[in-house]
Amino acid sequence: MDLGSRVDTLMDGLRADLERLTAIPSVAFPGFPPEPVHQAHDLLVELLRDAGVTRIDRLDLPDTSPIIVAEVPPPTPDAPTVLLYGHYDVQPPGDESLWLSPPFEPTPIEGGLRARGVADDKSNIVVHLGVLRAYEGRPPVGLKIVLEGQEEFGSAFDDYPPTDPDRFACDAMVIADMGNIRPGSPTLTTGLRGASEVVVEVRTLAEPRHSGEFGGAAPDALLVLIKALATLHDVHGDIAVEGLRREEWTGTTYTEEEFRSLAGVRDGVPLIGSGSLGERLWSGPAITVVGIDAPSVDHAASAVVPYARAKLNLRFHPRQDPKEAQGILIAHLGSLRPFGVTLSVTAGDTGPGFEPATGGPAYRAARTALREGWGTEPELVASGGSIPLVNGLQKAVPDAEVLLFGAQDSMCNLHAPNERVLFSELRSAVVAEAAFLREYAEAFRAGATS
Template sequence: MDTAAKVDALMDGLRADLERLAAIPSVAFPGFPAEPVQEAHDLLVGMLRDIGVERIERIDLPGTAPVIFAEIPPPSPDAPTVLLYSHYDVQPPGDEKLWLSPPFEPTPVEGGLRARGIADDKSNVIAHLGMLRAYEGRPPVGVKIVFEGQEEYGSPFDDYPPSDPERFACDAMVIADLGNLRPGTPTLTTGLRGASEVVVEVRTLQEPRHSGEFGGAAPDALLVLLTALSTLHDVHGDVAVAGLRREEWSGTTYTEEEFRDLAGVSDGVPLIGSGSLGERLWSGPAITVIGLDAPSVEHAASAVVPYARAKLNLRFHPRQDAKEAQRLLVEHLRALRPFGVPLTVTPGDTGPGYEASTGGPAYRAARTALREAWGEDASYVATGGSIPLVNGLARAAPGAEVLLFGAQDSMCNLHAPNERVLFSELRNTVVAMCAFVREYAADFRPGAAS
């Protein structure tokens, strides 16, 4: 078939379905109603049935929203099976006063639509459906579909796939929960940094003491904590915890101007760290103070602070062991004695990173497909964010190639006000998905040229 022409003919319907889906406030966080999540689930089940998908199941696990699992059998015994993943829940809208239009009223913007969750991840749900429509429900590969309903908040489904490996068995999987480095730049994400949290506490006095009478000798807990935190980075802003892995980044990355704009860095404020942005963001560690318990400036008293606490978020190299990375940070902090005061260090949650193997037939097919869709060779990037389910699916299907690409782009404002998706990225993603299954089926068959 003429893939591009077929997809172009489908775009009006795909856009309409994306608007319908994005209008549903399917936030699966505590405190939000469950009915919209169920409504989004039911809408997608109906769309799958309309395509002709016959086997559709609902996976219900304790403490999470329903997962849609659907399956199209391979067209022949020697055809591969591809698992397609995305999620239909969304982040909360946040402060709605910061939105230029109501977050759950899909609104036209130049070249696309604005709404909460329209990029992350409903555009990728629609991209999967678009590929199936292009093949009229009969793609040249077997297909397993996983549409999750509580990815943004986190759920026990992250760890479920290894307990049911037969269900998730496949030859390749496309995790569509991200997208391109920038609009118009086809991108394959090949690495995910791991993540860990650590809490560090200091208690020095039984209660606050007058800073005029006791300051200078009584140990200030906040000063002790700040001194400890200052050891985590060197003079350049690079992480100074020994043993945390850092390597040069050889793939594509942002320009500094792009990154400053994306991060909202104020004019005149330098970036921290040294080396390439890819090295700082993806193939090296980062430690961020994400919370601090200390007296506020507004309610400050003239007293020596008796207690202070900080929560740290550690991101580490995709190939570094998660427990090792957390242990290195914990040991660094526990070895400190700022002004002779010991710290209480408590490790929290940790999750592994992931690095894909890129030499197999699925990656060959993906490179061809992305070139066909966007007209240029794919770039390779990593991400500092984590997708915990990737590791769960990889453990369930250890021989499968894992590809991460989709219709989002780094400038789509995901998790922020005024999230948007571009029709060009959605269209090209559907074209790429169609070309990928075509090329993968051809390359996978016994006797095909490699």
């Protein structure tokens, strides 16, 4: 029986297990009960054991949900070891009135399943389970399986791998927390933008003052802030901060119609910026005002505003140093004197981007495997999001090739209402990952004997 046919016989069971897993509200954010997170952990341990994995450990770190670290020994001394990653925690459901069905009641849809976390990232964990079942627990490579329970909120695990490199030692990693640019288009993610936060603050008066008596001369803090923020972009909407890296994007990207639909851009509203969407979204910077403190319209008084503050989210090129990128933005804001007023600028959290090497045997094996899984040539894209743990794993195992692919797709509504996964993508991802292990094992042995 060929690999695709073997996976087809497993699909009913994989769908059932995905439903069981997504029915658990495993939100690891503060204010949510921890019991469902532990319930999801225990279910996955059970499923791994049922799939033939006997070496299963639990890693406990301070203020961090439990991490599953399992292992399947290599079948022969000359076989490589592959690390499979996923996370079993999910985003909060948000406004449940926007969901077409309760977020933690897995609901069949045409060709798939709707639930919170079904795409991000429980479908990808089920892909790993499917691969184990396809090989009856005896894959052609050694496996290290890492399933964490607090990826969405962040935890001590992000920085842990370099402190315990032997636990994560491998020849290649499959970071299954990504997916395809569109359904049916197998996709390898070859870059993740870095992220940083900066807060800019303005204080001009001791307290509000009557706008009729004092407006026109008294410095309005909100006007000062608006004038400062307006310097961040040029007339086209491109970043106007010198020193933030931007390069041409040569991989696949969305069509404008796809992007407008995905972003929910209203009819008649233009996109901002110039150049390709790949440059604007992946190989160039973005600065977003994600929060602003100012009087609300509904409760506004006729007064000059004495205080205003904004939080900025900066996304930057995968190869730009995070401290450098954040420092460039801070220096730009710090150099401004809108109406002669000095701004207070404070650095927030920052995290690096990631750009894996793509010329090794694991990447060649992955391209072949994705072609087998989906029946078409794989695309290369990047992501504006970030996965902090990837950098920690790369530091722990610097020589390992890192592959980012999975069963999600860009239209799956991850982090949004009505998240869904398509069973066609799930099936193809299981075939592709299983084929990757086969192809990589063969390439690894051939390289070792040549």
